[in-house]
Amino acid sequence: MTNAFTLITGASSGIGEKCAIEHSQNRRIILSGRNYEKLDVVRKKCFNSDNHLIWCIDLANKRMDIFHSLSSFLIEYDIVIESFVHCAGITKILPLRNFTPQYVDQIFNTNIFSALEILRVLLKKDNKGTLANIIFISGLWSIRGDIGNSIYAASKGAINSLVCSLAQELAPKVRVNAILPGAIVTPMTENLLLNSELGQKISKDYPLGLGTIEDIVNYILFLLSDKSRWITGQNIVIDGGRSTK
């Protein structure tokens, strides 16, 4: 095992959790999220759980602390990060007219600004030579319209653009890509998607039906592997055909 870690945000549930568990077969993981206890539960599900670390931080509300917190963490453990997978993301279904600046800040902080702070650390000289792979979880609503989702969509759209320019800026050493998932069934969405009329209506829009966490994680693992070595700067839509409508 190398000392080069994969940092995964949003690792306490959903895509981040599954990604951490699957990837722990090949790499040491830094699991990141707000809640230490939840992260520790996931860490124990990982292969060789003692190999993996937990970095606890509130990305929504502590944006200004991220840089210092991560820098100190890496120094304390004397480790470097090879891959960064930004799975952390929040939304709030609300018409724009009812949004408050606090909600807007929390969504943008979590979905994009926190990743910029993390990247500022990973691109400093101590880590720069190791960093090889950056993967963002964007969303289909960054390229398709949806009522009540405009702020979320805008934050994900910012990711899409970031990926394009960052791929240029960091090539050939670092690859940068984003995955744009359609509706997938997670613990957070299953109540809505599986048990309501709205859910049935939504799933009709998906030629291949609704997606699963595995459908997205499989592609993350591909992007993390050398098999994708010629792919960078891409916004990859994985949506069971939803965007063909």
Place this chain on the structure above:
Amino acid sequence: MKTIYEKLAELLEVDVVSDEQILEDFESWDSLTVLSIIALASENYNLVLRADEIRELKTVGNLVSKLKD
């Protein structure tokens, strides 16, 4: 912490609301307001409401008791 009446007044873009007021009489009562009420219900009351359920309600009082169900 805002009361439910204060939150509804904010959504309906008025200073205060009272139980007997008719929802459809509010100038800003539309599908986006209904969506905001669905969000309010799920965030504050852990309640999954449908748009048509909310549309059936007549007064502010009906809505408040639905939310407090």
